[in-house]
Amino acid sequence: MITLYTWTTPNGRKVPIMLEELGWPYEVRPVNLGKNEQFAPDFLKISPNNKIPAIVDHDVDGGPLSIFESGAILTYLAEKSGRFLAPSGPERFRAMEWLHWQIGSLGPMLGQLGYFAKRAEEKTPAAIARFTEEGERLLGVVERQLAQSPYLAGNAYSIADIAAYPWMLAATTFLKEPLAEALADKPATERWLQEVGERPAVKKGMQVPQV
Secondary structure: OEEEEEOOOHHHHHHHHHHHHHOOOEEEEEOOHHHOHHHOHHHHHHOOOOOOOEEEEOOOOOOOEEEEOHHHHHHHHHHHHOOOOOOOHHHHHHHHHHHHHHHHHHHHHHHHHHHHHHHOOOOOHHHHHHHHHHHHHHHHHHHHHHOOOOEOOEOOOOHHHHHHHHHHHHHHOOOOOOOHHHHOOOHHHHHHHHHHHOOHHHHHHOOOOOO
């Protein structure tokens, strides 16, 4: 059994999607970021950076194993299951490239855009312009890649797609206003969003946690 600590954010949706894809049983422990529950001492023992998601895998030799950081969790689950990440070779590293691209670029840049353009009470035009420009660039990166392959890492659906999907969906919903121009005329991205979004596991995972 796996215990999942998560919340209703793009980062928080990645791991439940993966667990639903695997069909593994798991227990959900919501961590309400609005109430600062991520700073609770018990959660700090599991996630030293006070961030969601995190998991505890209770079916490990030597006792429970806790893992934080979404990319590490997705890689761990992929390797444990033997699914959604090639065991070796170029296919594996293509998926790892795009997984780390999401972690290092897409998520942080869109997260900053969301803060400055949507959530901040005092708007800072320079910051909004900076992160809008970078968000537009990243959407262009996605479109070019998906125009030449069905999925981010090539022909196979992988943990790279699982990681990117919640953030790309946020770009077309929560961030639709600042990114409207960049979202126009992106047929490959639209195709990918629809195809990935129609997967039953993705639909279920995007509803976790239910609060």
